[in-house]
Amino acid sequence: MTRTYSLRQRLFALIMIPLLLVSIMLGIWRYNVAQATAEDLFDRSLLSAALAISRDVTISGGDLLSPTTSGLIHDAAGGEVFYHATGPDGIYVTGYAYPPAVASTAKAELQRPHYDRASYRNEPVRVLRIIERVSIDGISGNATVTVWQRMAEREEFAAQIARRAISLMAGLILTLALVVWFGVHLGLRPLLDLQQAISVRSPDDLSQIKRSVPVEVQGVVATLNHLLEKIQGSMNAHQVFISNAAHQLRNPAAAVLSMAETLRDSPTPEDRQERLDALITAARQSTRITNQLLSMDRLRQPVPDSQFTRFDLNETVQEVCAQIGPELLSQGLEFELSAPEGTVPIKGDQVFISEALKNLIDNAFKHGGARLSMISVTLRDEDKHIAITVSDDGKGLSPDNAEAALGRFSQVEPSDGSGLGLAIAATVAEQHGGSLTINPVETGASLTMRMAKG
Structure with a gap:
């Protein structure tokens, strides 16, 4: 106690x-x-x-x-x-x-x-x-x-x-003891008034405290006001996130329901199979959006460095590429991985880094356009950082569009994506002491996620 x-x-x-x-x-x-x-x-x-x-x-x-x-x-x-x-x-x-x-x-x-x-x-x-x-x-x-x-x-x-x-x-x-005892009580009266002013507030009132206080307490009040401002901002961001998440989940859920209903009324086996394939695709998209929303919600709170583990990033990148590669190859695309020999040790969250790499590859696939024919992944060990670059030869992405491309629930052009993939990758890079940048290239798009070696 x-x-x-x-x-x-x-x-x-x-x-x-x-x-x-x-x-x-x-x-x-x-x-x-x-x-x-x-x-x-x-x-x-x-x-x-x-x-x-x-x-x-x-x-x-x-x-x-x-x-x-x-x-x-x-x-x-x-x-x-x-x-x-x-x-x-x-x-x-x-x-x-x-x-x-x-x-x-x-x-x-x-x-x-x-x-x-x-x-x-x-x-x-x-x-x-x-x-x-x-x-x-x-x-x-x-x-x-x-x-x-x-x-x-x-x-x-x-x-x-x-x-x-x-x-x-x-x-x-x-005499001095009596003066000090009652004098301290009178001197602390502004604190009691401040306590009373805070106690009468409702949970929804996070406005700044503007009560006059002594100089010695102004620092405490300023810190409290700063904390209230951060809480208000966090609550607003959380409400926006919930609203956007509900909007993003509504369309896939409606599509799944609609396809399930039409599947029941399919006139022929061929039509039934076609609608079943579309239903599976919609369900996968809904699952993908749901996983991204959960990942973004988890990333809202910084991961403590004590929870990071040391692992071989080279092996992790190869595992991710091995999972995604067959699907890309089945779409008639070229897919290649360039990585150094031996291990590339890093300290971080292996699950989040894997998710970020998947989002970079998925972004290249979904936004590459009709002329997309190749996606490449490059792993480099730099001086103080480890860099993962995902490039494609699609319709391209300019660094001038970084704010729209890397923002939450935002896209440069409308697509069937959720607008969370690059935002998740950028947040993962920041939590690992690095950043996500859009590289200026003549053809296609190139994004580099850098992370501190740790």
């Missing part, structure tokens, strides 16, 4: 899936940026706290921090800040008694902040250590201020920034 899908759903997926992937990548990038932003902001807050503590220690001569400074440090840092200050010679001044042990062994430079990571009370913390030259109670030396803050507060701040950004993107994606 063929799986069906909605064009609306497909367009929605083609638009939204890439946007979702891009949104995921932007969300990851935004989270990383938020972490970096939080790291920078909190590091600056730690630096401000360290500088404020150093200033208070210097001003107060080693006393505790003022309440104002403690409040400012807490507010600026965005959370609880721990600190530890030592004066000259490493004397403890103020703050928490035991600062976190820093794993880094790098020596801090004077008046240059040094950041590191450590653990304090089993929690990861960010540590800042700064060394300044101070003088307390007349003692000068290097004072070290160490401040630290829990990493959890930084991560929570970064996560909060990321959540806000992700919420904003999710809202935008949801």
